[in-house]
Amino acid sequence: MRAGDTNCELGAPSGVLMENPLAYVRYDNNSLSRGHVLVIPRRHVASFFDMTKDEQDAILSLLTQAQRAMQKEHAPDGYNIGVNIGKAGGQSRMHVHVHLIPRYAGDVPNPQGGIRCVLEGKAHGALPHVRERTRQKRPAR
Numbered sequence: 001m002r003a004g005d006t007n008c009e010l011g012a013p014s015g016v017l018m019e020n021p022l023a024y025v026r027y028d029n030n031s032l033s034r035g036h037v038l039v040i041p042r043r044h045v046a047s048f049f050d051m052t053k054d055e056q057d058a059i060l061s062l063l064t065q066a067q068r069a070m071q072k073e074h075a076p077d078g079y080n081i082g083v084n085i086g087k088a089g090g091q092s093r094m095h096v097h098v099h100l101i102p103r104y105a106g107d108v109p110n111p112q113g114g115i116r117c118v119l120e121g122k123a124h125g126a127l128p129h130v131r132e133r134t135r136q137k138r139p140a141r
Contacts, residue, residue: 010095011044018065022058025066032101035074039063039098046094048083059098066100076102080115 013019015026017037028036039062041055051059067079082099084090103111 008044008093008095010038010040010093010097011042013040013042018062018069020058020062022055023062025062028099032099033076033104033107035070035076035102037066037070037100039066039100041096044095046091046096047085048096048098049085051096063098063100070100070102074102077105078103078111082115 013024013026017025017027019025022043023039023041025037025039028038039059041051041059043051043055045051045055048056048059063081070076080099080101080103082101083096084092085096
């Protein structure tokens with residue numbers, strides 16, 4: 001799907017938990033933990049960086065509201081916030097959405113590294129050879 005696609009499921013709000021004029025919150029259909037929600041702009045736009053400043057502000061406002069409600073309802077021990085941008089970044093639906101994932105003590109054996117775990121070998125601090133490889137210049141395309 002491309003930006004402007006009117007057939008996108010995220011562009012048709014359903015199961016709305018809270019909303020404002022530019023965005024809304026709903027539970028994730030493929031929840032990773034109890035209370036996992038998505039914060040979604042109403043306008044069909046693929047990338048977080050392509051949203052307007054007003055849309056980004058609306059998303060962040062709802063993210064905070066959702067966290068407060070989640071804390072009262074589920075009392076998680078921590079949170080992860082995530083946005084996948086582009087296919088290489090793991091985005092599968094080309095309508096931006098921000099994940100608010102509540103974390104609970106014991107939900108994984110060792111949560112150290114948090115979002116760093118999305119890249120294999122980067123959890124718990126990159127190994128020296130991985131750090132060196134990432135410092136090298138990228139080849140010209």
